[in-house]
Amino acid sequence: MHRLAFIVYPGFELLDTSGPISVFTGANRALGVSGKPPFYAIDLISAAGGPVTSSSGVAVHTQSLEERSREAVDTLLVAGAESEHLLPVLADSVWAAWVPDLARKARRFGSVCSGAIILARLGLLDGHRVATHWDACTPLAATFPAVTVDPDALYVVDGRLWTSAGVTTGIDMALAMVAQDLSADIAGAVAKRLVLYARRPGYQSQFSPLLQAQVKADSPFADLIAWILANLGSPLEVPRLAERAGLSERTFHRKFVAATGQTPARFVETARLDAARMLLCRGLSLKSVAVEVGLSPATRFCEAFERRFGIAPRLFREMHAEF
Known part of the structure; x- marks a missing residue:
């Protein structure tokens, strides 16, 4: 069997482990339905072993790092947490004594969410491209300059190293692992069983244009952005948007850039292309x-899509559509 080990510690984010574990046990269930034996065996490990309480108050039973190091691990993943729970882990020498050796022996290793900070502190991310929670991207890049942080990807695969962005993206990464280990059909069956909207690929941004803009924007622009996303097929030139916002064109442009970090035209194109990727995945x-x-006509759409993503939309559809 393929042995998966999740490293946890007091205050870890429960969904960083329970989400991926549901994917891997779901894969075992899908195999069982077709009369095949389970593929994944799952362990939870911690520094000292025994019960470990997550940030939500739910405790899990774990093996100790020393105990688990006696057996090979196929996949080793470190859960994330808020900074106040990460700091004690970063100061604990037991991690440096056992985790690097476990990672070196594993077929693949990685992290979910801010667990990447622990791997970086142990020197396991140097020279690699990684993903982490959006809130940890800047401090991770600043503290560990030998690590290339991708602030946009849901998850990143760099050789044996797999890292995911914030919390629920661990589910996306786990589905990608199942697709690699078993098949895309099994991964799709698991996603359907978990009632997921879609299997999100790693290239997709952590933030939809709406969420990213809502985080940065004042509420008047959040309302406008919601309207934009509901009317992507309509003309969305600056004069119309400025009128809807009740501002002059010059004032609207200036305030929109200040609030969202993007020009109105760039934001609209990003929203349209983000929606286009989802539609292409449906085989349209x-x-x-x-x-x-x-973005009619189709030639205009193709030019914009290829300019932004470096791949023709027809090829993208062939690679990702779930017919």
Whole structure:
């Protein structure tokens, strides 16, 4: 069996482990339905072993790092946590004594969410490209300059190293692991069983354009942005947006950039192309997608898509559509 080990510690984020574990046990269930034996065996490990309480107050039973190091691990993953729970871990010498050796022996290793900070402190991320929670991207890059932080990806695969962004993206990464280990069909069956909207690929941003803008924008622009996303197929030139916001064009442009970090035109194109990727994954024709997202004719849509993502939309659809 493929042995998976999740490293936890007091105050860890429960969903960082329970989400991926549900994916891997779901894969075992899908195999059982077709008469095949389970593929994954799952362990939880901690510095001293025994019960470990998560930030939500739920405790899990664990093996100690020393005990678990006697057996090989196929996949080793470190859970994330808020900074106040990470600091004691970073200061504990027992991690340096056991985790690097476990990681070196594993077929693959990595982290969920801010667990990347622990791996970075242990020197396991140097020279690699990684993902982590959006709130940890800047401090991780500043503290560990030998690590290349990708602030946009849901998860990143760099050789044996797998790292995911914030919390629920551990589920996306786990599904990608199942697809690699078993098949895309099994991963799809698990996603359906978990009632997931879609299997999100690693290239997708942690933030949808709406969420990213809402985090930065004042509430008047949040309302406008919600309207934009509901009307992507309509003309969305600056004069119309400025009028809807009740501002002059010059004032609207200046305030929108200050609030969201993007020009109105860039934001609209990003929203349209983000929606286009989801539609292409559903197998829609290029002409239909172009109309849906307001980038007609199809030649205009193809040029914008390839300029932004470096791949033709037709090829993207062939790679990712779930027909």
